[in-house]
Amino acid sequence: MNSPNTKSPLYTAYAGSALLETPLLNKGSAFTAEERLAFNLAGLLPPRYETIEEQVSRAYLQYKSFDTAINKHIYLRAIQDNNETLFYSLLQQHLDEMLPIVYTPTVGDACEQFSDIYRSARGLFISYQDRYQLDDVLRNATKRKVKVIVITDGERVLGLGDQGIGGMGISIGKLSLYTACGGISPAYTLPVMLDVGTNNEKLLNDPMYMGLRHKRVNQLEYDEFVDLFIKAVKRRWPEAIIQFEDFAQPNAMPLLQRYREQVCCFNDDIQGTAAVTVGTLLAACRSKQVKLSAQKVVFVGAGSAGCGIAEQVISQMVAEGVSEAQARSQIFMIDRFGLLTDSTPGLRDFQQALVQSSTAIADWSYSSEFPSLRDVMNCAKPGVLIGVSGQPGLFTEAVVKAMKKGCDTPIIFPLSNPSRQIEATPEQVINWTEGDVIIATGSPFPAVSYAGKRYPIAQCNNSYIFPGIGLGVLACKARLISDEMLGSASKTLSEASPLANTGQGGLLPAFTELAALSKQIAFNVAKTAMQQGLALELADELLWQKINDNFWTPQYRQYKRVSA
Numbered sequence: 396m397n398s399p400n401t402k403s404p405l406y407t408a409y410a411g412s413a414l415l416e417t418p419l420l421n422k423g424s425a426f427t428a429e430e431r432l433a434f435n436l437a438g439l440l441p442p443r444y445e446t447i448e449e450q451v452s453r454a455y456l457q458y459k460s461f462d463t464a465i466n467k468h469i470y471l472r473a474i475q476d477n478n479e480t481l482f483y484s485l486l487q488q489h490l491d492e493m494l495p496i497v498y499t500p501t502v503g504d505a506c507e508q509f510s511d512i513y514r515s516a517r518g519l520f521i522s523y524q525d526r527y528q529l530d531d532v533l534r535n536a537t538k539r540k541v542k543v544i545v546i547t548d549g550e551r552v553l554g555l556g557d558q559g560i561g562g563m564g565i566s567i568g569k570l571s572l573y574t575a576c577g578g579i580s581p582a583y584t585l586p587v588m589l590d591v592g593t594n595n596e597k598l599l600n601d602p603m604y605m606g607l608r609h610k611r612v613n614q615l616e617y618d619e620f621v622d623l624f625i626k627a628v629k630r631r632w633p634e635a636i637i638q639f640e641d642f643a644q645p646n647a648m649p650l651l652q653r654y655r656e657q658v659c660c661f662n663d664d665i666q667g668t669a670a671v672t673v674g675t676l677l678a679a680c681r682s683k684q685v686k687l688s689a690q691k692v693v694f695v696g697a698g699s700a701g702c703g704i705a706e707q708v709i710s711q712m713v714a715e716g717v718s719e720a721q722a723r724s725q726i727f728m729i730d731r732f733g734l735l736t737d738s739t740p741g742l743r744d745f746q747q748a749l750v751q752s753s754t755a756i757a758d759w760s761y762s763s764e765f766p767s768l769r770d771v772m773n774c775a776k777p778g779v780l781i782g783v784s785g786q787p788g789l790f791t792e793a794v795v796k797a798m799k800k801g802c803d804t805p806i807i808f809p810l811s812n813p814s815r816q817i818e819a820t821p822e823q824v825i826n827w828t829e830g831d832v833i834i835a836t837g838s839p840f841p842a843v844s845y846a847g848k849r850y851p852i853a854q855c856n857n858s859y860i861f862p863g864i865g866l867g868v869l870a871c872k873a874r875l876i877s878d879e880m881l882g883s884a885s886k887t888l889s890e891a892s893p894l895a896n897t898g899q900g901g902l903l904p905a906f907t908e909l910a911a912l913s914k915q916i917a918f919n920v921a922k923t924a925m926q927q928g929l930a931l932e933l934a935d936e937l938l939w940q941k942i943n944d945n946f947w948t949p950q951y952r953q954y955k956r957v958s959a
């Protein structure tokens with residue numbers, strides 16, 4: 396299929412009900428009289444011809460008639476499975492209102508209830524049983540070229556743990572954002588769920604559960620399966636970007652390390668999160684007129700996201716001129732048992748470089764084996780606090796007040812998703828700091844009013860980053876995705892901060908500006924890839940042209956009939 400975005404007519408052999416049942420092609424009541432004749436649609440549609448704007452108005456009315464977020468989600472997914480152009484047109488016109496329905500927080504409910512609310516299949520469910528027929532499975536997916544794959548095994552969905560096959564909701568949701576915010580045509584995207592079983596007893600005992608009903612396969616079996624999948628993708632679509640999404644901690648980093656030099660891939664929870672958080676931190680520091688390298692930064696949750704962000708913060712501090720040792724000494728990672736130190740047992744590889752030395756904290760006073768979050772607040776006096784634990788309520792009033800006592804205008808980012816897993820709500824943080832705080836969350840929260848002032852809440856979510864990275868990689872045909880390319884996305888985001896640029900407005904640009912921002916991120920990411928020899932050398936003008944050519948917008952094209 397040609398890019399559905401070009402103005403030329405689209406030639407298709409589909410006709411009659413097959414055409415109406417193909418969501419990428421279906422126009423419903425917008426098929427013209429001429430098309431209805433040419434494609435044997437007479438009698439299959441109500442007589443009136445409608446524009447996409449009229450269809451969007453009706454769909455929005457219907458959307459509004461649902462009271463609960465999950466029912467709205469189910470309704471939108473049904474439109475997506477019926478008519479993708481209409482779905483994206485509707486989403487684009489109501490982006491602020493509908494992103495929380497398509498994506499976090501509602502996507503968390505959709506994953507938890509995946510088998511209960513299941514209507515129709517989308518994407519590829521590849522089960523462990525299919526491991527020796529992956530070429531056939533990928534061939535079944537689509538005849539088209541696939542450019543972006545979002546893959547999950549559903550083991551750590553947001554902060555909701557193992558959701559087994561329900562993780563597919565995340566792959567679908569992320570790809571919806573690739574299209575809505577990064578302009579990647581839905582024709583070229585593929586959500587994938589690798590079903591290796593689940594350790595979630597509730598799901599294993601649920602008669603509705605649609606995934607494999609056994610515990611997750613062992614590590615050797617798992618690694619072999621993922622490897623077979625990556626190799627099969629390489630054979631079928633050698634240029635596709637693979638985005639790893641919501642893998643649990645024991646697999647997230649090892650998979651990234653194993654494949655990042657072999658295929659064009661990235662892990663959104665490690666690298667996308669690091670890029671968006673450093674970009675947002677830079678904006679916060681700029682609006683406070685301080686340097687990130689002058690801050691002590693505390694993380695609650697030393698997992699994939701926390702350690703990924705920490706390493707990127709260190710790189711940024713080094714870029715600002717401090718030594719790596721100095722930068723590392725300013726990072727405090729807290730996990731279940733307290734601060735990670737060089738005497739903490741059982742640390743994972745990626746946590747070991749992020750510990751505090753026992754000598755550095757020798758004069759701290761604390762009562763348990765390792766300093767608690769509160770102890771760290773009192774003793775280190777950090778300027779930045781980041782929550783990526785998936786555990787609600789960890790930023791207590793005492794913790795936030797202790798932090799405020801030790802610094803001016805703390806920067807506090809409770810990033811755990813979905814909303815109900817957040818470490819402290821924006822309202823709590825603003826009350827406890829008496830409004831003297833810079834805050835960003837991972838899920839959307841409404842603005843807070845405090846003492847006559849309105850505080851918009853920035854959503855420091857990966858969705859600011861990955862659509863632009865995908866668009867840039869596709870435009871320049873980058874072979875790999877480097878840390879520098881992610882750093883360039885971060886910098887572009889920070890430069891777009893209304894608060895840092897003007898002293899007013901949100902810390903991050905509105906989601907409605909994401910399409911323009913994604914194009915700018917794409918451009919800068921592609922330039923970095925070229926400088927590193929990872930992509931085609933293109934003149935700026937040609938690169939912009941490729942970005943714009945790749946940017947799909949939801950408009951109907953005129954169809955012409957070709958015989959089958």
Ligand SMILES: NC(=O)c1ccc[n+]([C@@H]2O[C@H](COP(=O)([O-])OP(=O)(O)OC[C@H]3O[C@@H](n4cnc5c(N)ncnc54)[C@H](O)[C@@H]3O)[C@@H](O)[C@H]2O)c1
Nearest residue numbers: 553554644668696698699700730731784785811812837856
């Ligand atoms: N930008 C974003 O919005 C964004 C991006 C990525 C992840 N997240 C959120 O961050 C959370 C973690 O994601 P992850 O990929 O790092 O998961 P992970 O499982 O790799 O890490 C979570 C870590 O938190 C630790 N933890 C659990 N309870 C704790 C406690 N009481 N105190 C301190 N630490 C505790 C765990 O031991 C683990 O190391 C999730 O809720 C996810 O939704 C948000």
Ligand SMILES: O=C(O)C[C@H](O)C(=O)O
Nearest residue numbers: 499553663664812856857
């Ligand atoms: O999915 C999101 O909203 C961000 C992040 O990938 C997460 O896992 O929370």
